[in-house]
Amino acid sequence: MTTQPPPASIAILGGGTAGWMAACLMARAWPSTRITVIESPEIGIVGVGEGSTPQLKALFDTLGIAEADWMPAADATYKAGIAFHGWADDTPSYFHPFAGQIDLHTQGAFFASTRARRLGADVGAHPDRFFLNARLAAAGRAPLAAANFPFRIGYGYHFDAHKVGAVLRDHALTRGVGHLPRRVTEVVVGDDGNVARLMLDAGDAVTAELFVDASGFRSVIAQGALCVPFRSFANNLFADRAVVLPTPRGETLPVQTKATALSAGWAWDIPLTTRTGNGYVYSSRHLSADAAETELRAHLRLLDADVAARHLTMKVGRVETSWTANCLAIGLAQGFIEPLEATALHIVQATIEDFIAAQSKGERDTFNAAIARRYEGIRDYIVAHYRLNRRRGAFWLENAANGDLSDDLKAIMTAWFTGRDVAEVIAARDLAGYYAPMSWEVLFAGYGHFPDAARLRSSPPVADLGAVDVFLDGCLLNFPDHQAAPDRTRRMP
Numbered sequence: 001m002t003t004q005p006p007p008a009s010i011a012i013l014g015g016g017t018a019g020w021m022a023a024c025l026m027a028r029a030w031p032s033t034r035i036t037v038i039e040s041p042e043i044g045i046v047g048v049g050e051g052s053t054p055q056l057k058a059l060f061d062t063l064g065i066a067e068a069d070w071m072p073a074a075d076a077t078y079k080a081g082i083a084f085h086g087w088a089d090d091t092p093s094y095f096h097p098f099a100g101q102i103d104l105h106t107q108g109a110f111f112a113s114t115r116a117r118r119l120g121a122d123v124g125a126h127p128d129r130f131f132l133n134a135r136l137a138a139a140g141r142a143p144l145a146a147a148n149f150p151f152r153i154g155y156g157y158h159f160d161a162h163k164v165g166a167v168l169r170d171h172a173l174t175r176g177v178g179h180l181p182r183r184v185t186e187v188v189v190g191d192d193g194n195v196a197r198l199m200l201d202a203g204d205a206v207t208a209e210l211f212v213d214a215s216g217f218r219s220v221i222a223q224g225a226l227c228v229p230f231r232s233f234a235n236n237l238f239a240d241r242a243v244v245l246p247t248p249r250g251e252t253l254p255v256q257t258k259a260t261a262l263s264a265g266w267a268w269d270i271p272l273t274t275r276t277g278n279g280y281v282y283s284s285r286h287l288s289a290d291a292a293e294t295e296l297r298a299h300l301r302l303l304d305a306d307v308a309a310r311h312l313t314m315k316v317g318r319v320e321t322s323w324t325a326n327c328l329a330i331g332l333a334q335g336f337i338e339p340l341e342a343t344a345l346h347i348v349q350a351t352i353e354d355f356i357a358a359q360s361k362g363e364r365d366t367f368n369a370a371i372a373r374r375y376e377g378i379r380d381y382i383v384a385h386y387r388l389n390r391r392r393g394a395f396w397l398e399n400a401a402n403g404d405l406s407d408d409l410k411a412i413m414t415a416w417f418t419g420r421d422v423a424e425v426i427a428a429r430d431l432a433g434y435y436a437p438m439s440w441e442v443l444f445a446g447y448g449h450f451p452d453a454a455r456l457r458s459s460p461p462v463a464d465l466g467a468v469d470v471f472l473d474g475c476l477l478n479f480p481d482h483q484a485a486p487d488r489t490r491r492m493p
């Protein structure tokens with residue numbers, strides 16, 4: 001295998017979060033490469049995307065940007081996980097925690113309890129009882145352990161998308177990345193199938209060895225000029241619109257995203273230090289834009305308020321190949337899975353990092369296959385939230401009846417409902433890199449997918465829940481109140 005040299009020059013089309021993330025990571029990996037970001041200020045960025053997975057912490061750690069330097073600048077708060085409300089009519093909410101080292105001490109008890117209950121034993125198996133991050137969220141504590149606490153806690157962030165983009169832009173510019181605030185009017189493709197140049201609005205052109213398409217849903221190079229086919233996920237992810245409406249910051253600062261099921265989708269509630277981000281992701285087959293806005297306003301108790309809403313169309317699916325000819329597609333230009341688990345930036349980051357590794361080895365096919373599989377692995381987990389719902393209403397009943405499921409998802413569901421080991425199926429199918437058994441079991445158990453309570457037989461406990469409580473309550477004492485935590489980051493060196 002021959003090692004390929006880094007590209008001598010890269011043109012990144014798009015200055016949204018994806019474009020600047022690529023600029024930062026590529027400038028770090030390839031310091032001698034000439035990198036230019038071209039973005040049209042008139043078009044602007046999509047400007048939503050305010051929640052992350054723990055992967056974003058890894059990004060800032062990799063780039064050497066301290067929380068104290070970026071969190072206050074982006075109005076950011078900590079996120080321990082996602083609270084799901086109303087996804088099953090007859091069960092309470094549940095919390096999907098980000099995984100951390102501490103979970104190894106309690107998830108055995110959770111798995112034993114869910115298995116016993118699936119097999120008919122009347123034992124407690126609601127996930128919130130078993131995981132530290134769920135308790136942090138309930139107590140409003142930031143996932144920042146005291147220095148003498150010997151476990152790493154998984155956490156992500158909430159942030160202002162525009163401001164996080166600006167932090168990444170400033171970082172890239174200090175690393176020598178060029179910036180052209182111009183509109184691309186044409187993509188010229190050569191006879192060899194490679195992109196030759198991007199024509200700019202004033203008639204001049206940008207050439208490069210590698211082009212990165214970060215142009216958002218427009219996908220100007222990949223789906224536009226190169227005609228890369230798009231695989232839609234519309235058959236099993238019905239939501240294709242969003243309406244967005246910010247509200248003032250609440251009195252408390254939750255350490256969680258709240259995802260509340262509504263009539264034809266779900267509403268997010270994302271706490272920032274300066275405001276609360278809200279939006280309703282819904283299916284346009286089941287609800288008009290006006291009705292969705294009214295439902296969101298009612299949900300937020302804003303029916304009479306004079307706050308403008310933004311309406312967005314979402315194209316859900318992925319390009320067939322992320323790396324095509326001399327173009328890498330990232331971000332919304334590459335694909336999008338609706339934001340229920342806030343995975344978009346996670347995929348952007350993984351795509352760029354995997355590309356940097358694959359480029360030197362010339363492993364295009366392996367890279368494209370791995371990215372496609374990642375999309376599908378994540379999609380299946382999101383589809384499960386809808387397929388397993390226990391709500392009334394046309395949208396929810398249609399989702400519950402949806403038979404368009406991948407073999408992987410069918411196998412995981414079969415394992416759960418037949419009392420088998422879910423982790424075994426996930427390992428056998430090599431799916432743990434997308435969502436781990438903990439996440440899957442939290443979802444099934446959180447929705448209350450167990451035999452009817454009337455059919456359960458009394459049983460001695462299979463796990464010492466008292467000991468779990470003592471352990472987690474003790475752990476909790478090592479974490480500060482979230483209200484104070486963003487100030488604390490300001491004081492950090």
Ligand SMILES: Cc1cc2nc3c(=O)[nH]c(=O)nc-3n(C[C@H](O)[C@H](O)[C@H](O)COP(=O)(O)OP(=O)(O)OC[C@H]3O[C@@H](n4cnc5c(N)ncnc54)[C@H](O)[C@@H]3O)c2cc1C
Pocket residue numbers: 013014015016017018019038039040041043044045046047048049050051052161182183184185214215216217218220242279312314330331332333339342343344345346
């Ligand atoms: C409703 C919704 C909620 C979301 N929630 C989350 C979330 O919670 N977490 C998460 O990780 N992600 C979320 N996302 C996804 C997230 O918003 C995007 O992944 C992220 O913002 C990156 O977008 P982007 O950079 O790919 O595109 P954009 O932000 O749209 O940027 C596109 C760029 O391309 C430029 N451009 C386009 N055409 C041209 C042209 N011809 N010439 C010059 N420049 C051009 C634009 O000016 C802009 O700079 C959400 C998305 C939606 C729709």
